[in-house]
Amino acid sequence: AEERSASGLDMAFDAKTQAICSFLQAQAAARPDLATEYTLFEDLFTRKLWHQLTVGLEAFVVREGVDDQLIPLYETFIMDFKQKLNKLVLARLLVPVARQMTSQPAELISFCEAAIEECQKEDKQAGCYVVCELARMLLDMDRVEECKAKLEVAAQFVEGTAGIDNTVQASYCRAQAAYFKVSGPASDFYKYALLLLAYQPLAQMPAAEAATISFDLGIAALVGEGLYNFGELLEHPVVSTLESSEYVWLAELLRAFNAGDIDKYESLVNEHHKKLEEQPALLANTNFLKEKITLMCLSETLFKRIGPNGNRTISFADIAEASKLPLDNVELLVMRALSLKMIRGTMDQIDQTLRVTWVQPRVLQKEQVALMTERLGSWCETVNSTLHFLENETPEFSS
Template identity: 25%
Template structure:
């Protein structure tokens, strides 16, 4: 093993030679944790990407990492292998699936060779979940939908098994949510994509906090995919049950992280979607919204664009309606159709149908008075509030307290 790295070190720069030497020393001294950290640098660090090609990384994995696989952190070994495989442009999807299955088999064989399974030793369930979930991406590209669904069911059974509750890692959960997002995208399940994105982001941020990798950039390299942000915002826009999305709009990581896209068109798509979801859909005036939506649809492969445009116009109206009701004065329990029409700029004769649509989606509850053309609001769907909405709620609570105190005092004095 060490001799292999020694041969490689004969024809490389001083920095790379030093890295190979460190790996050799750590291996000889059996300092497995430190060796794993140094391998992270070899496989993921930008400083070595030019000199150590992906093909060389594959050979290093086969000749150096694989022989000592039982001594290393199996999830990190899995990370190295998946990363190299994802950057391999020569192997077919079938070959990649076969190689992933091969690694999984080796890890499971190590479990089977364990003599005493009752000494607190936990099988390599995390690396198995990570490998299985990684295969889903390739299987979906091969249109093996049923196989992908079966793998996810098996992974979910493990995640929900109370026996493994304290042993399933956040990294395994992240792999699960990543793969289910791929499945949601494949099936155009936009509502599910949004909810699973929240869970994925939560796991990702937890791994950042826990410093899963020695360098935070490595986590981004191994778990995020190109077009992550435009796919997320597109799902928000097309989801027919999502009408408030402050969890994403106010997420600091989403707002500050730089995400990679695969083309200039995807960059343009991301910029458009950010404006539409983060700004235009919340504005009362719909001019910029409709202009951006038309431009957006011209960049996509969606069919029935006219029908989709109608849905998106209605979605904006519902978002504005909910915003109006949520931020209204607490003492004002009724709103006239005329008042709603003026404040969200929707034709008055369309307000009743809009309210009925909102109630059918369980976005709000109330009683519509068709004679007086008004609605009495009794409930509105809870939401994650923005800073502005929190201030409005505070003012409403203060007003409610003052009104309640005034009413109570008047009753006592009567």
């Protein structure tokens, strides 16, 4: 009787409330390391402080070492007051519970489908959150086609709705990235992984997930088709995460590719060949990587020449020297760059020159911005010189 009085219980509580409080007390006794949390839950529950209770539960369900607590906590405790909860919050509580059912796929799917139906009645984005998380769970069970079907359902909602909560957007992008990591292409993984980091920065992720996604993004940038500008990635904390890990070589590779530095690339390959050979994606794309660094070298070479005061015509011999290709292969390289829409221009096969009218826009590094500043300064001087010449030669127009 003294113990019950100390816990804040009295005979005014109905049998159901007393049973729930007894459950929380038993859980606290069985797990002394979680006793503080269970005691707090009991106090907030009996005082009907639902918001504070919700905040505590959200922190609890993602805590390490509580997996075996979640199903009984849901069935005995949360189910009693779940109708009082915001549906998106409820969805975030239900998903960790569902993850404890992976040994029984049918039960897991049934639980999630019921959760989706319940949440969608009041908040469609809460239902979408559970759909995305279910898609990832299906992927973990190697049920790729079922995962794809769920993502198609989620995509209809996400892409057609404005003002979606960041947690839902992050869940959607995380699920899409996980799917494309398994099924490809790498460029789609790259797209959704970068979007994920816009909604949930690396600093808000567990350290293991942050390290994994940083590494995967680096690999995807290298092997992804159509990805010829790493400027955005290089300005992202992803690179600093790689540089502070065992994958510093990957950060160096990304910088070499972005600069189109073939000498640096070859040096890194020779220095880290064992680590590179341990990565199946890189090993399977050796020829593609060589082509990619050569194309990026061409793009960087042209970027340095084109501009307000730059020479837009470059000889095949200069391209061959920069790209370390035989002169006979330069035409094929230029045609490849034109077909990928990395550049626009015309080739003169007789004079063996390329006149460039446009280079694909890029996210510039500081050195490239400095070059553009210098170019614009030179252009301003040329314009002013021309203006002064015209004023001197045609005084009648300036009077």
